[in-house]
Amino acid sequence: MIKKRKNSIERIGRQIYPLRVFGLILFSISIVLSQSKLGLGFDAWSIIAIAICLIYPHIGLLWYLKDECRETEIKLMQIDMALVGVLIGVINFNPAIALPYLIANSAANYALRGMKQVVHGLSLVFITTMLVFIFRDQPAVTQADSIELLSPFLYLIIVTHYMGHLSYMRGVSLLRRKIDAEETSKLDFLTGLNNRRSMFDKARLNDKDPKANDHDTTLIMADVDHFKRVNDTHGHNHGDAVLIQVSELIKSSLRGTDVVARWGGEEFLVLLTKTNIEQGVSVAENIRETIANKPFIYDGVEHKVTLTLGIATYGANSNFEETIQRADKALYEGKESGRNRVVTFDPALV
Numbered sequence: 330m331i332k333k334r335k336n337s338i339e340r341i342g343r344q345i346y347p348l349r350v351f352g353l354i355l356f357s358i359s360i361v362l363s364q365s366k367l368g369l370g371f372d373a374w375s376i377i378a379i380a381i382c383l384i385y386p387h388i389g390l391l392w393y394l395k396d397e398c399r400e401t402e403i404k405l406m407q408i409d410m411a412l413v414g415v416l417i418g419v420i421n422f423n424p425a426i427a428l429p430y431l432i433a434n435s436a437a438n439y440a441l442r443g444m445k446q447v448v449h450g451l452s453l454v455f456i457t458t459m460l461v462f463i464f465r466d467q468p469a470v471t472q473a474d475s476i477e478l479l480s481p482f483l484y485l486i487i488v489t490h491y492m493g494h495l496s497y498m499r500g501v502s503l504l505r506r507k508i509d510a511e512e513t514s515k516l517d518f519l520t521g522l523n524n525r526r527s528m529f530d531k532a533r534l535n536d537k538d539p540k541a542n543d544h545d546t547t548l549i550m551a552d553v554d555h556f557k558r559v560n561d562t563h564g565h566n567h568g569d570a571v572l573i574q575v576s577e578l579i580k581s582s583l584r585g586t587d588v589v590a591r592w593g594g595e596e597f598l599v600l601l602t603k604t605n606i607e608q609g610v611s612v613a614e615n616i617r618e619t620i621a622n623k624p625f626i627y628d629g630v631e632h633k634v635t636l637t638l639g640i641a642t643y644g645a646n647s648n649f650e651e652t653i654q655r656a657d658k659a660l661y662e663g664k665e666s667g668r669n670r671v672v673t674f675d676p677a678l679v
């Protein structure tokens with residue numbers, strides 16, 4: 330799973346990589362042409378600017394291979410902002426260039442991680458601009474000349490924002506797939522109910538909720554009676570259909586805050602939040618009656634099944650795992666005493 334995710338991130342990085350290289354090579358050419366048009370020649374600053382353009386995409390790809398897509402974009406955007414600061418210093422604060430660049434980058438920062446990211450980015454711009462200002466005696470170009478540099482900057486804005494959009498779209502679809510995979514791993518394949526692992530997670534959440542601790546939590550362990558007969562008489566498909574029907578009926582008898590899981594083959598565990606034992610018995614009776622009174626037809630055969638249900642309750646003095654065992658003992662008692670009934674845990678059963 331982790332490997333698969335890494336592969337997807339790698340793919341995104343590789344797809345964006347050629348675009349970044351392409352955009353930045355064109356940008357380097359633009360710098361060279363603008364410099365020669367302005368008769369500025371090559372100083373150390375232009376060589377640094379071109380070197381950054383050529384190295385930048387490789388750093389991006391390396392990060393994509395190591396990190397989450399969004400984290401990589403955040404890092405790249407921080408570099409962008411630092412470079413914007415350098416450029417603003419170099420172009421002698423020409424607002425015609427600085428403003429569109431600052432606005433476009435701030436908007437991209439905002440889209441990625443809100444105001445926090447904008448403040449962070451603008452601080453980087455300020456720091457690097459000040460560094461250029463301090464360490465450079467003469468500005469590279471005058472304000473009037475620097476307008477000539479506007480076209481390559483605009484070009485860079487378009488390319489970087491197109492790439493940002495592409496990686497954002499990829500990131501969203503990757504995240505969606507990840508969430509789907511996580512959700513699927515928590516569900517029982519046949520019935521779509523929670524599986525054991527998911528029930529444990531939800532019970533843990535309920536136990537941690539301080540509001541839930543002021544109330545009892547009730548567990549119902551329900552088991553289909555003589556289920557083996559359904560399989561033996563009509564085949565596994567009929568057995569599966571019965572399990573699906575039972576799951577749906579149990580689910581429809583519960584509140585939104587309750588949790589139901591397929592606990593084993595034909596066994597279901599229900600967790601009733603903020604429910605005492607009397608209320609729990611009433612819910613369990615309702616489930617039992619609903620299923621006993623709702624025969625259904627599958628593949629031309631009428632199925633009528635019953636459930637036996639064991640109930641136990643816990644508050645601050647006990648926990649989920651211990652209570653499952655108690656509900657299980659009550660269920661066993663129900664099976665022993667004739668099935669199709671609700672049995673409350675009795676400490677004398679221990």
Ligand SMILES: Nc1nc2c(ncn2[C@@H]2O[C@H](COP(=O)(O)OP(=O)(O)OP(=O)(O)O)[C@@H](O)[C@H]2O)c(=O)[nH]1
Pocket residue numbers: 519552553554555556557558560564565566567568569572593594595664668
């Ligand atoms: N069709 C189907 N059968 C399953 C599934 N999981 C478990 N079973 C069957 O469920 C049956 C359970 O049988 P038993 O444990 O003997 O219980 P029972 O027949 O319900 O009898 P009591 O619980 O004592 O009333 C077995 O035949 C299993 O093969 C499943 O996913 N689909």
